Amino acid sequence: MSLPLASLIKILVTIGCGVVAAFLLRLVLKKFRARFEDEDPRTVSELERRAETMVRGFRIIGDIIVTTVVVVIVLKEIGIEIGPIIATMGIIGFAVGFGAQSLIKDLLSGFFLIIEDQIRIGDVVTIGKATGKVERITIKTTRLRGKDGELYIIPNGDIGQVVNYSRRISQLVIEITAPVDPERMLGEIGGVIKKIYNDEVKKRLTDPIHVSGIKSYRGGKATVDIILTSRLRDRDRVVGLVLPVLKKELKDIDGEISFQIPDGFVL
Known part of the structure; x- marks a missing residue:
């Protein structure tokens, strides 16, 4: 069977457009993925894993759409009636879809679980009757490791209410007392805060660092109170990043400086 030149050209152009579309899709997804990369190539952060899962899902969906469009156009140009094929595929698709409802439900639930950032790898959560640490999140399933080492593999479509114990907010107060007048105290603290508030600290805080003003002036x-608001799981790390810098930068103040962390500031 010989094809008219116009049909042959249209087929080649269609295939070429499909290849270009697939390439552009991968390019866009690659740039999207790069936005979530950190500066350490030796480790893969949880955010990078989530981005990779999303990219993989979008790539599969995009490839299916592009391939389907190209195949339909090519078959039509070859002279094959696509009406019966579409009808047959519709029946098969209905049968498969009916049998794969749970799979589709898992995939959609997993997609929104990742997009909405409901849980992250490392979070301690309760899903249904299972409580444990999140080890892995995929489009289809979520894996929890229980306190006794047991592994829960939960289909995403079965996830209803989620209790995330790692999203509790910690409001940490560092109380600083120094033998200086209030104006100088605020000036010194303001200068130190600018040095403290780097990218590493920013990503662990849920709110900017807050200085309460002069809490008291006696003798x-x-x-002054410095208030640091972070997720509970990041609290110790925030203290480790902030407190040494405060002590180092304020050591030139004459007289004894005290740094205290009062109890009862975990919300």
Whole structure:
């Protein structure tokens, strides 16, 4: 069977457009993926894993759409009636779809679970009757590791209410007292905060660092509260990043400086 030149050209152009579309899709997804990469190539962060899962899902969906469009156009140009094929595929698709409802439900639920950032790898959560640490999140399933080492593999479509214990907010107060006048105290603290508030600290805080102002001024000593708000799981790391810098930068103040973390500031 010989094809008219016009049909042959249309087929080649269609295939070429399909290849270009697939290439552009991968290029866009690659740039999207790059936005979530951190500066350490030796490790893969949880955010990078989520981005990779999303990219993989979008790539599969995009490839299916592009391939389907190209095949339909090519078959039509070859002279094959696509009406009966579409009708047959519709029946098969209905049968498969009816049998694969749970799979589709899992995929859609997994997609929104990732997009909405409901849970992250490392979070301690309760899903249904299962409580454990999130080890892996895919489009289809979520894996939890229980306290006794048991592994829960939960289809995403079965996930209803989620209790995330790792999203509790910690409001940490560092109380600083120094033998200086209030104006100098605020000036010193303001300068130190600018040095503290780097990218590493920013990504672990849920709100900007807050300075309460002069809490008290007695006996020539001014007291200021610095308030750091973070997720509970990041609290110790935030203290480890902030407190040493405070002590280092304020050591030149004459007299004894005290740093205290009062109890009862975990919300």
